[in-house]
Amino acid sequence: MTVVPPEAGEPRRPAGPRDPGDVWVVAPSGEKYWGRFGAAGLLAYDPARGILLQHRVAWSHFGGTWGLPGGAMHEGESAIVGAVREAQEEAGVPDGAVRPRFTSVLDLDVWSYTTVIADVVRPFDPVISDPESVALDWVPVSDVDSLPLHPGFAGAWPTLRALLDVRPALVVDAANVVGAVPDGWWKDRAGATTRLASRLDGLAVPAGELGIGGTVWFPELALVVEGRARGAEAPVPDVTAELLPAAVVSVVEAAGAGDDAIVSEVDRRVRDGQRVIAVTSDRELQSRVLAAGAAGVQTAGWLLRLLDGTP
Incomplete structure (x- = not known):
């Protein structure tokens, strides 16, 4: 594993102290992954409206695609806390609005990504609160496949979709x-x-x-x-x-x-x-x-x- 300095194409962040997790991790094969301590994203599910998706700004990694609000985890942070923190920073998810139901982890040995699937228990409207989003929208489950999806999310979506009805x-x-x-x-x-x-x-x-x-x-x-x-x-x-x-x-x-x-x-x-x-x-x-x-x-x-x- 190699850690690449943030200047090498990182997602843009608001001005302020940088977290040590905000760097690229490069696998021996050359692929880059964002987050020294791994990354996490929130799949907020509202049966009445669908799932909350983020349309990624063009300059971001896989810009122009749709995916989950999320990002690099902080050192010592749990995946659930990290996913919700990132979703609050990027989509204005209110405190107490979601309840985690399950997690799904992609573990690549040198890096991991945790998807936190959470039920919406207090309906809310997302708010673009940082420069990484072109749009935020509730997308009906049946319409998700019609969007240009972030490759990582596209690979995970069929399995996640099948589990949405499991309680x-x-x-x-x-x-x-x-x-x-x-x-x-x-x-x-x-x-x-x-x-x-x-x-x-x-x-x-x-x-x-x-x-x-x-x-x-x-x-x-x-x-x-x-x-x-x-x-x-x-x-x-x-x-x-x-x-x-x-x-x-x-x-x-x-x-x-x-x-x-x-x-x-x-x-x-x-x-x-x-x-x-x-x-x-x-x-x-x-x-x-x-x-x-x-x-x-x-x-x-x-x-x-x-x-x-x-x-």
Whole structure:
């Protein structure tokens, strides 16, 4: 890998201190890629209007094409934060307007590009806020292929488009997961369940664990509680943050038997078009949720390993 000084054809930036990531990376084969620490872009998806695309100014890299707002990441910056920061700088995306659903990473060893696919949760109109855009527009999904696309985005678009309709969700047997760790949960079941809900907030799940494409997903989570665990509380989103919590955690209180409530929640979400994974180590319940249409089942230990960051 070779780092080329910014003067060698970099995208123009507003005057001010330059970030050390704003340089070209040259691969051994000679291809140039923008961003010492990699790059990231935001695919903001609004089912009513389509995806937000940027018409790139002529002097930029692959000028005249349409692509995603994005750019070089800063040192130590996560891809999600970098993609949203760039989209705010280039398209005026407001704080809290999008919620990440999944990421897709192109890793070239010497350089990587992360596409952050995010659902629009607060509709907004984009604003050209730097000189890199000729236009910004919401483009219906069916019309994207008719535009002259940035080559990188054109290569990724068929896969990304196929995943736009995939909405994974985990339906969690709270009693089963809480009871898998002998930490004194029996003294305060509601409190132990509330702590589990807090740990689930922002849960990132590798795509391979869900059996779908992409790299990492942030599924919706339904925590089904029963008995003395009723009264457990779901995390409260910080609506002042740039990003709303990536994972949406809801607490579902069973009116009767907890197993029946779990099956009912799976059935409801399947009928709503979600790809549901049920989390329980109860084999009888696993059979029931599969019969209700769940795409798969995982054990309490699987979820706890994800929360602990272990394979």
